[in-house]
Amino acid sequence: MLEKILVLLCLPSALAQHLCTPGASDGYKVRLSIKTALGDQAYVWNENEMFLFRATLAFAMRTHFNGQMYNVSNIVVCDETPRVSFWFVVTSPLDTSTLVDRKDVEEAVRKSRNRINSAFLLTDKTLEFIGIAPTLAAPVYPDPPPWLIVFGVVMGAVGAGIIILLVTSVLQKKRKKNEKSEGEDDEEDTRVKTVENGTASDGVYNMSFSDDERFTKM
Amino acid sequence: MRLVLPNPGLEDRIPSYEDLDRMEKEEAGDRPKWDNKAQYILTCVGFCIGIGNVWRFPYLCQSHGGGAFLIPYVILLVLEGMPLLLLEFAIGQRLRKGSVGVWRAISPYLTGVGVASMLVSLLIGLYYNTLIAWILWYLFNSFQSPLPWAQCPLNDNGTGFVPECQRSSAVDYYFYRVTLNSSASIVDSGGIHWPIVLCLLAAWTVMCVCYIRGIGTSGKAVYVTAILPYIVLAIFLIRGLTLKGALSGIKFLFTPDVDELMKPTTWLDAGAQVFYAFSLAWGGLISFSSYNPVHNNCMQDAVILSAITGLTSIYAATVTYTIIGFRATEKYDSCISDNIMTLLNAFELPEDSISTSNYDAAFNHLNSSSPDIILALDIKICDLQTLLSEGVEGTGLAFIVFTEAITQMPGSPAWSVLFFIMLLCLGISTLFGNIEGVVVPLKDLNMLPQKWPQEALTGVTCAVAFVISLLFAQHSGIYWVTLFDNFAGSVPLLTIGFFEMIAVVYIYGIDRFNEDLEFMVGYKPSIFWQVTWRFISPLIVLVILVFYLVTQVQEELTYLVWDPNSEEFPTLASVPYPSWINALIFLLAGVPSLAVPVYALCRMSQNSNIIAYKVIHFRV
Numbered sequence: 151m152l153e154k155i156l157v158l159l160c161l162p163s164a165l166a167q168h169l170c171t172p173g174a175s176d177g178y179k180v181r182l183s184i185k186t187a188l189g190d191q192a193y194v195w196n197e198n199e200m201f202l203f204r205a206t207l208a209f210a211m212r213t214h215f216n217g218q219m220y221n222v223s224n225i226v227v228c229d230e231t232p233r234v235s236f237w238f239v240v241t242s243p244l245d246t247s248t249l250v251d252r253k254d255v256e257e258a259v260r261k262s263r264n265r266i267n268s269a270f271l272l273t274d275k276t277l278e279f280i281g282i283a284p285t286l287a288a289p290v291y292p293d294p295p296p297w298l299i300v301f302g303v304v305m306g307a308v309g310a311g312i313i314i315l316l317v318t319s320v321l322q323k324k325r326k327k328n329e330k331s332e333g334e335d336d337e338e339d340t341r342v343k344t345v346e347n348g349t350a351s352d353g354v355y356n357m358s359f360s361d362d363e364r365f366t367k368m
Numbered sequence: 369m370r371l372v373l374p375n376p377g378l379e380d381r382i383p384s385y386e387d388l389d390r391m392e393k394e395e396a397g398d399r400p401k402w403d404n405k406a407q408y409i410l411t412c413v414g415f416c417i418g419i420g421n422v423w424r425f426p427y428l429c430q431s432h433g434g435g436a437f438l439i440p441y442v443i444l445l446v447l448e449g450m451p452l453l454l455l456e457f458a459i460g461q462r463l464r465k466g467s468v469g470v471w472r473a474i475s476p477y478l479t480g481v482g483v484a485s486m487l488v489s490l491l492i493g494l495y496y497n498t499l500i501a502w503i504l505w506y507l508f509n510s511f512q513s514p515l516p517w518a519q520c521p522l523n524d525n526g527t528g529f530v531p532e533c534q535r536s537s538a539v540d541y542y543f544y545r546v547t548l549n550s551s552a553s554i555v556d557s558g559g560i561h562w563p564i565v566l567c568l569l570a571a572w573t574v575m576c577v578c579y580i581r582g583i584g585t586s587g588k589a590v591y592v593t594a595i596l597p598y599i600v601l602a603i604f605l606i607r608g609l610t611l612k613g614a615l616s617g618i619k620f621l622f623t624p625d626v627d628e629l630m631k632p633t634t635w636l637d638a639g640a641q642v643f644y645a646f647s648l649a650w651g652g653l654i655s656f657s658s659y660n661p662v663h664n665n666c667m668q669d670a671v672i673l674s675a676i677t678g679l680t681s682i683y684a685a686t687v688t689y690t691i692i693g694f695r696a697t698e699k700y701d702s703c704i705s706d707n708i709m710t711l712l713n714a715f716e717l718p719e720d721s722i723s724t725s726n727y728d729a730a731f732n733h734l735n736s737s738s739p740d741i742i743l744a745l746d747i748k749i750c751d752l753q754t755l756l757s758e759g760v761e762g763t764g765l766a767f768i769v770f771t772e773a774i775t776q777m778p779g780s781p782a783w784s785v786l787f788f789i790m791l792l793c794l795g796i797s798t799l800f801g802n803i804e805g806v807v808v809p810l811k812d813l814n815m816l817p818q819k820w821p822q823e824a825l826t827g828v829t830c831a832v833a834f835v836i837s838l839l840f841a842q843h844s845g846i847y848w849v850t851l852f853d854n855f856a857g858s859v860p861l862l863t864i865g866f867f868e869m870i871a872v873v874y875i876y877g878i879d880r881f882n883e884d885l886e887f888m889v890g891y892k893p894s895i896f897w898q899v900t901w902r903f904i905s906p907l908i909v910l911v912i913l914v915f916y917l918v919t920q921v922q923e924e925l926t927y928l929v930w931d932p933n934s935e936e937f938p939t940l941a942s943v944p945y946p947s948w949i950n951a952l953i954f955l956l957a958g959v960p961s962l963a964v965p966v967y968a969l970c971r972m973s974q975n976s977n978i979i980a981y982k983v984i985h986f987r988v
Contacts (some may be wrong), residue, residue, distance in 0.1 A: 181707075185719040231716035283527050297508035297563075305572060311577045313482075313584065316823060 170228040176240040177349035179280040180284040214258035231234045372877045378913035381473045388662045407587040414594035414797025427761030433628030440638040448908045450644040451900040454670035460657030462884045466808030467651030474876045480967030485651035487960040489805035491856035498840040500795045501567035510784035517542035518775040536938030539772045542928040551843040552931040558843030576830040582822045586800045593797040600790035608690030617693015620756045639912045651863035652801030695773035696755035703750035860960035862913040869906045
């Protein structure tokens with residue numbers, strides 16, 4: 151009697167086990183790279199971790215199909231390797247001999263990918279579902295683009311520099327003109343004085359009379 | 369006794385020693401002056417040390433035998449660079465004119481040398497400032513984290529990267545597509561890429577503001593632009609030496625290969641590099657020296673500047689190769705890790721069964737046991753030497769290799785900003801000499817009115833140059849830049865340099881030149897200078913010029929394009945130039961080189977016509 155009950159209990163799982171084969175059309179291969187991700191703090195992959203995986207996947211299926219009661223027994227795993235990779239299939243909770251369609255499994259995994267990853271302290275790259283491409287994080291493009299801001303700052307500074315330099319040279323020229331006109335009044339007085347005193351001062355060497363091409367054209 | 373061509377009227381065209389002493393004492397004349405000696409030295413150092421020291425010399429050094437390349441470099445620096453440098457310094461200081469004025473004073477037939485210098489400076493300045501514009505673009509984009517070239521953009525449905533980026537790399541894509549939006553050939557202009565237009569505007573405006581009062585403003589700017597690169601290089605050296613793989617880069621750079629010294633191309637490349645490194649024949653050095661006091665010791669200046677240039681080249685090469693070594697090591701490590709992961713996945717082995725140390729042994733074992741699986745996996749071969757010699761010159765070094773290395777360093781935006789500010793300073797300080805070599809001759813040739821203030825001259829020159837350089841803002845701009853770089857900046861400079869030496873030694877007269885130096889400095893130049901000026905330096909320049917022309921004429925003219933549709937993508941494809949490019953090359957290289965003899969001939973025919981006219985009319 152007891153043996154019959156045992157056989158009956160083991161039958162569903164035994165029946166379901168044959169549904170999981172490497173390369174199954176409704177199954178996916180999973181590959182974990184724990185040591186690559188965690189280095190020294192890597193945990194050992196054992197039966198408990200596998201149980202957690204099956205539980206997490208059941209959670210994902212439940213979340214996606216709201217209402218259907220998926221259980222750990224609905225996630226069937228096979229072909230485990232030392233690499234830490236294996237195949238899994240998902241059986242329907244209503245009928246354990248039929249498999250849930252590939253696309254539904256994919257959607258469920260995609261939806262809860264983040265939760266599955268964080269259960270194992272892994273990322274999209276280190277917990278791979280072969281065939282389910284991870285949605286990549288889009289690079290953030292801030293608006294307005296930062297380079298325009300820097301460009302604006304630089305052009306503003308340069309423009310201000312040009313204006314300041316032009317204004318100071320114009321002011322300098324005006325100041326020189328005023329000084330010259332004042333200086334000319336003084337010079338006239340001194341010139342009169344020197345003529346009166348009878349002394350002549352040396353002239354200043356005037357460059358404006360030396361021209362560049364002082365040769366005579368033949 | 370010496371060979372000197374007849375040169376009547378020379379005494380009338382140049383100021384005599386008494387004139388010079390009087391001008392010095394009374395400080396008369398409206399010629400600008402340096403505020404102090406340091407400004408002059410810094411301006412010359414900034415002019416000579418340019419972007420080429422960072423991205424051309426290290427490549428030449430490494431590809432021509434590493435440490436052994438320093439031997440031809442130093443020899444040619446002393447025999448070719450230094451004499452020409454002193455020649456330009458002394459003639460500018462003695463005759464106190466810009467480049468056109470100096471050659472016109474020596475002989476009116478030689479004005480062509482000054483005109484050629486001006487044309488070459490103009491053509492080089494146009495494309496050089498485009499490089500500055502690209503540097504500015506990268507600098508503006510460095511103020512964000514993560515850096516925009518660290519990651520490829522996503523494709524439309526968000527599942528993968530843009531295919532062009534996926535096939536090449538994020539840094540390649542950012543340079544060729546985002547920055548330049550380059551078309552696939554020089555013929556295909558594709559319109560104007562407006563971010564580059566904005567950067568060109570920024571570049572020319574910065575040049576305008578720095579040079580707006582001539583050396584009055586640029587002399588202040590060089591305190592920053594000439595000194596900052598050294599500081600940044602020191603920072604990069606310290607950072608670089610702490611990175612993994614830096615020493616393998618330095619070893620790669622300096623490992624001597626003495627066999628390379630036997631090849632003539634090594635010596636030719638060394639000679640050409642010395643010539644371009646010193647920015648000789650641009651006309652800027654003559655102009656800068658003419659603002660010096662008459663008794664400035666230009667001999668000492670020439671020796672100091674040569675030493676500084678040589679040492680800076682080696683210094684920059686060391687820094688560059690620490691970063692290159694780091695990048696190559698990173699790529700090598702990730703290549704090995706990828707291969708290990710591929711093997712583990714294919715053979716379902718536990719994760720730490722293959723590590724970097726036993727990779728080779730494990731690979732051989734697996735290859736011998738199941739070679740067909742290995743073949744199907746298509747494992748890449750990781751070779752550190754290949755990675756070290758990848759794309760390490762020119763724009764490829766700065767915008768691809770270095771930017772990639774910077775993304776791997778922690779705190780990348782800061783390093784990126786520092787690097788591009790350094791390149792900017794190096795470029796701007798070279799452009800000061802360049803603009804000097806364009807504006808002063810334009811004034812001397814009366815193409816710009818003498819009465820205009822310096823501000824107007826600078827403004828007009830920069831505005832016109834900006835409009836012309838919009839040629840490089842097209843989608844095919846990079847191919848135009850390469851064209852200008854190869855042809856406008858090579859043969860004409862060598863020709864002008866050769867003519868300069870012949871002019872001073874054989875037309876001005878080496879005896880007169882020696883006396884001038886004795887007057888200015890206090891002692892006659894030694895036998896070393898005599899021999900190099902008269903024979904060795906002109907001979908070296910002539911040999912380089914002839915060899916260069918011979919090799920150029922023999923090769924088919926091709927250029928490298930970024931073509932996503934080509935088979936070799938992501939490697940640049942080599943494509944022949946269209947046939948009309950020959951006319952353009954003649955314009956770029958031929959017109960400046962031929963300006964010297966053509967001008968002399970025109971002048972001679974003009975004079976003979978006048979003589980004939982006068983003879984006829986006086987007879988009557």
